[in-house]
Amino acid sequence: MIKSALYSIKQAFKQMFRNKGMTFASIFAITAMMLILSLFLFLSVNVEYLTETVKNQFGTIEVFLLDETSKDQAENMIVSFKEMDGVEDAVYVSKEQAMEEFKIRWGDNAYLLNGLTENPLPNAIRITLSDLNSGDIIARFCATVQGVEDVRFYRDEVGKVVRISNIIQRGALVVIAFLVIISIVVVSNTIKLTVMARENEITIMKYIGATNWFIRGPMFFEGIIIGLISAAVSVGLSSLIYVRLCKVLGDQAFRLFSTQLVMPQFLITNIVWIFLALGISIGACGSIISMRRYLKA
């Protein structure tokens, strides 16, 4: 079994080498597809991340308390808030805690906060909503409670962000699916040429009693190897691109959305696996389609 797999792989490399031009062209084409695909993946992942951040930040009602409101009074408010419909949870956030959160969210830019001599943030109660729709009523009620200075609830903004994000996600998915299909077509075309170039050989192999696996193995591996090489090259290139992108756009993104881009280390380790799996699948699908179609019996 291992021996015949090795034989197939060796034959696959031989065939790829014999057909250098076509092999190179298809690797080039699939790498290009995967690079474009990676850009959309980056976009999609970051939009998703941004949306989640926005949801967490603004899918809540912040009830800012007057400085003279005591912790005990706040605890009482929390109890009454929790009894309302549409409230999932309510927690007390002291001004110190709020500052810590700020620093974390600002990440590399947190040094900007060091200039402050005194904490300007108020104590607050953070209400997490189980239902975004009841937010308005709750927010209006909270504003009337004694000891509350201000209430902040960004319902429309959150809705808009979620909607835009959905559109972008869906668009990216369509583009990605499209690119994957094109890649499969490219591989299957290459394998089709292999089948045709080897038609004579295949006929003879059948006469001599070669098993199907013996005949198909090399072509199957040829597709997979092409997919894997393309995946490896595009993982390398797209990682470089993303690191640069973070450098160039990171600050912009922060200024606009007050959140970082998804960290390159995290994204790249994931992309390695995604792309290898994708490369293998594209190669395997391409080969199988062509063998089904052009390899009789």
Add this chain to the structure above:
Amino acid sequence: MIDFKHVTKEYGDTVALEDATIHIDQGDFVFLVGPTGAGKSTFIKLISKELEPDSGEIIVAGKELSKMSNREIPIHRRDIGMVFQDFKLLDNKTVFENVAFAMEIVHCSRRTINRQVPQMLSVMGIEDKANNFPQELSAGEQQRVAIARAIINNPRILIADEPTGNLDPDTAWEIMELINTINRRGTTVVMVTHAKDIVNRMGKRVVAIDRGRIVRDNRGGEYGYDD
């Protein structure tokens, strides 16, 4: 070794083989003769299960072909060496590689291949051509390579479809002697031919097919008609 029982094969309206019943013993040497389009190649393709009969039963080496699964076909074919009029060699492989190819398919080790291929080439009298490509060989030499490839895995049956069709009479005789030698070692031989003098001089069993029907079957037979 080969049994046909009431076998019929049609291509659309053309009846290529009709109600054919024949028994071929292990070690037999059978000439299959008949006019062009009679159904000789069809008969042979049924043995190797390249074609399926429309009705009837075919038993080769004890196995009923219609009951054979697709996975068993390669194993079945390894029991049958095939030789053709047009040699069917791979032009981009050397003589050695062409023969070794048949052994690679059954996963022989490199060592076995390197030992047996030169032996076989020398039996065929072409040991000095091992590193030549088919195009650099005469027609007779190419057919010797094809025969070497057909029998290197010791099949029990050798099937030859007009193996001397592209050869001059002298070379044809050399090839016939080789095939006869292979038959004397115990291999069953079924050979399609239009070569009247070969059939007449060899004095083997002759099966004549005409318009899909087996019309004659006798030992020590003659070619029996003029083309």
